[in-house]
Amino acid sequence: MTADIETFAKTAEANTPLRMQVLRNIRNRPTASGAAIAIAILVLLALLAPVITPQNPYDLASLSVMDNRLAPGETGMTGITYWLGTDAQGRDMLSAILYGLRTSLLVGLTATAGALAIGSVAGLLAAHFGGAVDALLMRIVDFMLGFPSILVALILLSSIGRGVDKVVVAIMLVQWAQYARLMRAAALVERRKEYIEAALNFGLPTRHILLFHLLPNSIGSVLVVASISVASAITLEATLSFLGVGVPVTQPSLGLLIANGFEFLLSGQYWIAVFPGIALVLLVMSLNLLGDRLRRSFNVRGP
Amino acid sequence: MSETFFELRDVSRYFRSKPSLTQRIVTALGRTGPPPALRAVDDVTLRIRAGEVVGLVGESGCGKSTLARVATGILPPSAGEVFYKGRPVTELTGKDRLNYLLKVQMVFQDPYASLNPRMKVGQLVGEALRVHKLVPKNEVGERTRGVLKEVGLDLGYMDRYPHQFSGGQRQRIGIARALAVEPDFLVCDEPVSALDVSIQAQVINLFMDVRERRGLTYLFVSHDLGVVRHISDRVAIMYLGRIVEIGTAAELFAKPAHPYSQALIRAIPSAVTRRRRAFTPLKGELPSALSPPPGCAFHPRCEHAMPICREVRPPLVQISPDRSAACHLHSTSESV
Amino acid sequence: MNAEFTQDAPLLDVQGLKTVIHLPDGAWPAVDGIDFTVQRGEVLGLVGESGSGKSVTGFSIVQLMDSPAEVIAGRVLFNNEDLRLASEERLRSLRGNRIAMIFQDPLMTLNPVLSIGEQMAEAILEHRDVGRQEALRAAADALVRVGISLPEARLRQYPHEFSGGMRQRVAIATAMLNAPDLIIADEPTTALDVTIQSQILFEVQKLARDSGTAVIWITHDLAVVAELADRVAVMYSGRIVEIGPVDEVLDRSRHPYTLGLLRSSAAMVEPGQRLNQINGMAPRIDARPSGCPFRTRCDRAMSICAEQDPTPTIDGRHGFRCHNPMPQRDAA
Ligand SMILES: Nc1ncnc2c1ncn2[C@@H]1O[C@H](COP(=O)(O)OP(=O)(O)OP(=O)(O)O)[C@@H](O)[C@H]1O
Ligand SMILES: Nc1ncnc2c1ncn2[C@@H]1O[C@H](COP(=O)(O)OP(=O)(O)OP(=O)(O)O)[C@@H](O)[C@H]1O
Ligand code: SF4
Ligand SMILES: [Mg+2]
Ligand SMILES: [Mg+2]
Numbered sequence: 020m021t022a023d024i025e026t027f028a029k030t031a032e033a034n035t036p037l038r039m040q041v042l043r044n045i046r047n048r049p050t051a052s053g054a055a056i057a058i059a060i061l062v063l064l065a066l067l068a069p070v071i072t073p074q075n076p077y078d079l080a081s082l083s084v085m086d087n088r089l090a091p092g093e094t095g096m097t098g099i100t101y102w103l104g105t106d107a108q109g110r111d112m113l114s115a116i117l118y119g120l121r122t123s124l125l126v127g128l129t130a131t132a133g134a135l136a137i138g139s140v141a142g143l144l145a146a147h148f149g150g151a152v153d154a155l156l157m158r159i160v161d162f163m164l165g166f167p168s169i170l171v172a173l174i175l176l177s178s179i180g181r182g183v184d185k186v187v188v189a190i191m192l193v194q195w196a197q198y199a200r201l202m203r204a205a206a207l208v209e210r211r212k213e214y215i216e217a218a219l220n221f222g223l224p225t226r227h228i229l230l231f232h233l234l235p236n237s238i239g240s241v242l243v244v245a246s247i248s249v250a251s252a253i254t255l256e257a258t259l260s261f262l263g264v265g266v267p268v269t270q271p272s273l274g275l276l277i278a279n280g281f282e283f284l285l286s287g288q289y290w291i292a293v294f295p296g297i298a299l300v301l302l303v304m305s306l307n308l309l310g311d312r313l314r315r316s317f318n319v320r321g322p
Numbered sequence: 323m324s325e326t327f328f329e330l331r332d333v334s335r336y337f338r339s340k341p342s343l344t345q346r347i348v349t350a351l352g353r354t355g356p357p358p359a360l361r362a363v364d365d366v367t368l369r370i371r372a373g374e375v376v377g378l379v380g381e382s383g384c385g386k387s388t389l390a391r392v393a394t395g396i397l398p399p400s401a402g403e404v405f406y407k408g409r410p411v412t413e414l415t416g417k418d419r420l421n422y423l424l425k426v427q428m429v430f431q432d433p434y435a436s437l438n439p440r441m442k443v444g445q446l447v448g449e450a451l452r453v454h455k456l457v458p459k460n461e462v463g464e465r466t467r468g469v470l471k472e473v474g475l476d477l478g479y480m481d482r483y484p485h486q487f488s489g490g491q492r493q494r495i496g497i498a499r500a501l502a503v504e505p506d507f508l509v510c511d512e513p514v515s516a517l518d519v520s521i522q523a524q525v526i527n528l529f530m531d532v533r534e535r536r537g538l539t540y541l542f543v544s545h546d547l548g549v550v551r552h553i554s555d556r557v558a559i560m561y562l563g564r565i566v567e568i569g570t571a572a573e574l575f576a577k578p579a580h581p582y583s584q585a586l587i588r589a590i591p592s593a594v595t596r597r598r599r600a601f602t603p604l605k606g607e608l609p610s611a612l613s614p615p616p617g618c619a620f621h622p623r624c625e626h627a628m629p630i631c632r633e634v635r636p637p638l639v640q641i642s643p644d645r646s647a648a649c650h651l652h653s654t655s656e657s658v
Numbered sequence: 659m660n661a662e663f664t665q666d667a668p669l670l671d672v673q674g675l676k677t678v679i680h681l682p683d684g685a686w687p688a689v690d691g692i693d694f695t696v697q698r699g700e701v702l703g704l705v706g707e708s709g710s711g712k713s714v715t716g717f718s719i720v721q722l723m724d725s726p727a728e729v730i731a732g733r734v735l736f737n738n739e740d741l742r743l744a745s746e747e748r749l750r751s752l753r754g755n756r757i758a759m760i761f762q763d764p765l766m767t768l769n770p771v772l773s774i775g776e777q778m779a780e781a782i783l784e785h786r787d788v789g790r791q792e793a794l795r796a797a798a799d800a801l802v803r804v805g806i807s808l809p810e811a812r813l814r815q816y817p818h819e820f821s822g823g824m825r826q827r828v829a830i831a832t833a834m835l836n837a838p839d840l841i842i843a844d845e846p847t848t849a850l851d852v853t854i855q856s857q858i859l860f861e862v863q864k865l866a867r868d869s870g871t872a873v874i875w876i877t878h879d880l881a882v883v884a885e886l887a888d889r890v891a892v893m894y895s896g897r898i899v900e901i902g903p904v905d906e907v908l909d910r911s912r913h914p915y916t917l918g919l920l921r922s923s924a925a926m927v928e929p930g931q932r933l934n935q936i937n938g939m940a941p942r943i944d945a946r947p948s949g950c951p952f953r954t955r956c957d958r959a960m961s962i963c964a965e966q967d968p969t970p971t972i973d974g975r976h977g978f979r980c981h982n983p984m985p986q987r988d989a990a
Contacts, residue, residue, distance in 0.1 A: 337819075339815070339819065381853060381854060382821055382824060382826075382827070382854055383820075383821040383824050387821060432763075434762075434763045435763075474939060476939070476942065478942075491708060491709065520707060520918060520919055520922050520935065520936040521707065521708055521939075522878075522922070523922035523923075523924075523933035523934065523935040523936070524935045524936075524937075526924070526933055527932050527933055527935055530932065545852065547852065548881075548923065548924040548925055549924055551924070551929055552924040552927075552929050552930070552933070553930075571929065572929065585853055586852060586853060589852040589853050589855070589856050590852055591852065591855070591879070591881035591882050591884070591885050592881050592884070592885070592925065593880040593881040593883075593884040593908060593920055593923060593925075594884075594920075594923075594925065597884055597885065597904055597905060597908075609807060610806075610807045610808045610811075610812075612808060612811060613808065
């Protein structure tokens with residue numbers, strides 16, 4: 020019966036607009052609000068990077084090799100103080116990290132959005148049509164989920180080469196399956212409700228029913244899981260870049276920055292790898308904390 | 323006007339639950355047949371004349387909602403044929419089929435599940451009008467307000483979501499949604515059972531007014547016999563997927579022929595006469611549609627059951643000019 | 659069991675309960691200061707219009723009101739323990755065990771992805787130290803008691819495979835599983851036909867008689883209340899406008915609203931004729947009239963009704979809130 024009451028609470032919850040629920044659920048938790056603030060700051064920094072960074076790290080003309088591997092706090096030839104030091108090319112680490120943050124977030128968000136779109140459509144179609152469509156789509160999903168995602172992405176990227184767009188495609192391909200599965204489960208429950216029958220009774224076109232009835236009522240749990248998966252998309256991208264198959268050197272993400280600094284770690288120039296690492300950990304951790312809060316308050320089981 | 327306005331002819335609807343893996347293996351090995359189908363509606367024939375109100379009464383789970391869904395085209399029948407204005411609806415395509423779907427509208431039993439929780443009331447009621455472009459775009463709002471007013475809903479509610487209404491108000495929204503597409507046949511699945519008495523009275527008056535104003539035909543499903551007696555011209559009583567008695571409302575209530583009808587009419591609660599009644603549990607077990615008893619499905623609970631009732635299923639036969647019943651008490655005297 | 663013979667403190671004593679709904683334009687009372695008691699083994703019928711606050715009353719008693727609703731005043735004494743002050747943990751252990759609630763919408767209680775058996779067994783295992791098999795047996799028994807045959811097969815099925823009425827019977831069976839002290843049943847037999855209703859009312863009466871379970875039976879059906887309840891409370895616009903023993907309230911109604919409800923039944927007119935309806939609608943929660951909330955629909959309203967909120971009048975065990983009550987009369 021306690022379980023019943025929880026179900027009731029959830030049903031009641033489902034009735035308040037999603038936006039309100041999300042806000043209410045975050046506001047009352049200190050860790051979640053902390054994480055939300057951290058994410059907001061990081062996103063803002065990433066967005067404003069071109070304006071606030073002391074240096075454009077990709078503009079080779081503004082770099083001075085003489086300033087290479089300066090320790091944090093030292094001042095370089097040009098008179099800039101490098102608060103987080105410089106790397107082997109004399110690039111300001113602070114600027115590099117902010118630009119790296121941009122790339123990491125860009126890849127994480129677009130890949131998640133793409134995977135979400137593909138997965139939701141596949142899940143909806145499977146749930147609505149059932150039968151052979153369902154069987155086929157779900158076999159593909161099982162197949163995709165059967166392999167470790169890093170392996171699939173690695174193989175894919177080693178065959179199509181590196182590039183921001185290619186990384187996004189690779190991550191989308193390994194992540195859509197989980198959304199498809201979740202969406203299908205949610206839509207199967209919704210599909211049995213009478214408002215869907217009412218829509219059928221009005222002879223509404225299938226596309227309309229899928230888009231305006233089934234989708235809005237099934238997407239809640241999928242969105243929650245997507246919010247967690249942004250973090251894993253970013254981690255996956257960092258891993259791929261670290262392994263040298265991810266983003267190109269001309270547009271380094273946090274993962275690539277870590278890889279670049281890796282060789283200097285043992286020679287004591289820790290900052291080149293450690294600071295991007297800290298940024299990455301901060302980002303991923305905040306996303307995870309927030310996503311987890313959402314997941315728990317909506318009582319969604321993980322993928 | 324010789325064609326029947328609406329007819330269900332030998333309609334059955336089965337539900338087959340998905341066999342489990344072991345069942346499938348056993349079936350594949352040829353040990354048993356597939357699992358038994360649940361006969362929610364079993365060989366029902368029902369003719370409805372234009373403009374009449376037919377009440378459909380029966381126990382919970384006897385197949386009333388399934389019958390309503392088959393009639394409105396939400397569910398296809400497993401066997402038999404549905405006729406709308408003389409044409410079998412399976413043969414309708416394109417515009418004709420849409421016309422049938424819209425003209426035969428359903429008011430649902432569950433005012434909670436039947437409204438999309440993420441749509442505003444105004445959108446909900448006008449949806450079919452907009453999607454099928456039944457009226458010019460700029461008239462959708464007007465028509466929507468019109469039907470909302472017709473069912474007695476405050477127009478200030480247009481921009482609210484269904485969850486902000488109490489059960490009774492939601493049912494009016496459901497009625498408004500059906501009326502918006504100007505149907506000529508309303509299949510009402512327990513449309514007032516969620517409403518309290520004072521509003522029930524208004525809504526039943528509303529159903530009667532709307533019928534008069536729009537010349538509608540109703541199939542009125544309800545378990546409230548008081549309401550059914552009040553509103554119906556004819557009443558059909560259903561038991562375990564079959565119609566066991568059908569006749570004019572006045573006669574049937576005055577002198578029910580089938581023992582199940584008699585039990586039902588006895589059990590009608592009354593605020594006027596009965597206080598702290600000692601309720602009596604039903605005799606015998608409620609049968610399951612998964613394994614209906616052989617012979618007359620009512621025999622385990624029937625006080626008049628005879629040996630033949632356990633073996634032979636009584637057909638629905640005419641027992642007087644305006645009455646048919648499926649009971650050996652009547653068919654024996656008739657057919658022998 | 660009649661209240662007048664019971665000396666003990668009531669099982670449930672609700673005093674001045676007030677629950678508001680927070681809407682963008684303010685907090686509006688859905689339940690506006692109500693008082694009532696329920697004795698052990700007593701059946702209290704709670705009747706009233708759609709939106710009168712019956713469900714909110716039920717949820718407020720078990721402290722299940724989530725935002726935008728909030729219980730802002732009053733006491734809910736259950737066995738002398740104020741549930742408003744009880745911890746969430748304490749409430750959890752009471753709900754489903756000592757207090758069971760049957761919701762208006764059975765889908766609220768039933769989890770669509772678990773089989774009926776799993777859910778019912780879970781309800782037992784949560785509060786009792788028995789084996790899984792025994793829990794399932796108890797669940798099967800309970801299904802039979804609400805008139806569902808072949809319980810073993812039914813336990814393996816999922817909620818969507820049941821008809822609306824059968825789901826509601828499952829919810830009722832689940833509520834009775836642990837023989838609670840109090841059952842709050844919110845319109846539980848609305849979707850059922852009369853023979854099944856009789857069967858369920860029989861089981862409820864038996865539970866009240868044998869286990870001393872008190873029942874708050876929320877319904878809009880006066881006829882059911884007349885046949886089942888010991889006492890009736892009639893709600894309108896968040897208040898109890900009339901309360902008393904069932905014969906008093908139904909045969910010697912003092913409030914015009916109660917009388918209007920009784921007269922609007924289909925049994926009161928000839929078939930095919932228009933029913934006696936109470937005109938108008940219950941006012942929206944944020945647009946209740948001044949003075950007596952019923953005055954806009956009342957045919958006995960006087961000028962004072964618009965100015966002053968009628969206070970409760972107590973006549974023996976019969977209470978009502980009306981400036982111009984129906985005259986006292988003997989039973990017909
Ligand atoms: N989708 C379905 N899958 C399997 N069985 C079903 C389905 N829908 C209905 N049934 C079964 O069909 C039978 C009839 O159900 P139906 O909902 O038509 O009954 P009803 O007469 O409307 O009952 P109620 O008065 O409780 O609403 C029931 O035994 C039910 O379990
Ligand atoms: N979550 C909510 N949000 C907004 N208003 C609400 C909410 N819950 C209840 N209300 C309002 O509180 C009032 C009382 O509602 P309640 O559900 O208690 O009525 P009821 O007597 O149970 O009616 P019914 O017979 O229709 O179930 C209504 O005006 C309703 O609109
Ligand atoms: S107080 Fe006045 S308006 Fe209210 S019920 Fe009594 S007579 Fe009618
Ligand atoms: Mg039904
Ligand atoms: Mg309610």
